[in-house]
Amino acid sequence: MDFEMTHEQTLIVEQVRRFVRDEVVPLEADLDPDASRLEPEDHARLVAMTREMGLYGLGIPPEFGGPDVDIVTQTLIAIETSQHRAGLYSPCFGAFGGAGLAQLYEANDDQKQRYLFPTLRGEKRGFFGLTEPSGGSDPARAIRTKAVRDGDDWVINGSKIFISGADVADFGIVFARTDASKGRGGVTCFIVDADMPGFHVRRVVHTLRSGHYGTELQFEDVRVPHANVLGEVNQGFTIANDRLTRQRIPYAAGCLGAAIRAQAMSIEYAKQRETFGAALSSRQAIQWMVVDNEIDIRTARWATLAAASKAQRGEPFRAEAAMAKLLASEGASRVVDRAIQIHGGYGVTKDFPFERWYREMRIRRIGEGPSEVQRIVMARELFDQALY
């Protein structure tokens, strides 16, 4: 399979690369090394630039106002936008916008008016509430939050954990069990307004990422109108699963971007740094680290673009997305680890981005489904059956 970029893709990638180098990286010099957001004025200035570039709102379907950029090109852009210190989890500090909550594109007209369009206009924020304390890798069975029908409402009780952005959100997409007798066929997706009585953000969950946190949520008799059921009753897992699969491609691309940057910095450093009278780059031990980095990067890049290509052609890409996520998150972790080794003591200081990437890469091997789940997804396809 040939992944040579088209002329248009090359121009876009070069444009984004300049934007990252000239506009984003310089801002980080004045930010805390763990920062995940910009001052509002700086953010607004960058957003104005990406709008001018015609690239704001990547991931938003064109019929909803997003740019008409195909999935492969979006993936190439995602590889570029993550090539700075905060880029792994805050690519360009959100200057390219986000897709919002992709599930809302499947909402009915009333729900789109109340939630999707205000979100796209930047007037409302939402969160994605799937994972629970009982487990995240098998959400279809781990979901214990219950929703019980009561007249025109549903009453939700339970808890969620590791939920990003719930504390500042106006609403959330919340998955709850509506039929205890069924596994993945007994989960329904609800749109829950965050100001409803009984909705609580109980605590901040601190992680390896200092600049970002999850939250633990509690639902105590939260009443949600039936009009806020997203999709069909008991079909919520289909919505969740589709999101999980799609998200794995940009997730892999983000890992790749940081790895590519770490590799470039390592090569540059190895050329300049001397030990025992010779440049590090002349040492076979260092050369092999750099070569192993390149193997990890190229392998993950091929897998990621292969998954994006299949998605773009409208073919099933679940196993490919799983493979891309696995290869990119594990390979990039090794690349950053070797980059630290090459940089020696400097590698673990906050003067360089490696220690942040090292911490955040560890999370990447768990987030959006751990490596073991990616292998299960691929195994299911190889055996052509549900293994569990």
Added chain:
Amino acid sequence: MTNVRLDKPWRDLTAENVARLAGELGVYHLGDAESHVVRIGYAGGRSLFGLRGELQAALAAGEGVRFRTEVTAQYLSRYEELLMVHVADHHGLPIGNAAEARRRIGRLSPG
């Protein structure tokens, strides 16, 4: 699990007490004579001499008369949490953090 509130004993904001602090990453409260929090701050990756440096600067600026600290590598998320807890407890930000009102501070029900 971290205690949600920073409720360590207050210490007087003096040069002697601040000099005893290590140069570590973390968060802190500055308080007035009645132990009301006047500012929540953090010592991050760019803070010279960590908590000691931040509190020396506060002392020099005459901010508050008491302080208390918590050493943590998760200084940014802990800082956010302390802002959220303060808003939950006092329905507003400390006077020294008024500039943070330009953005949305998280909503927390710490119980």
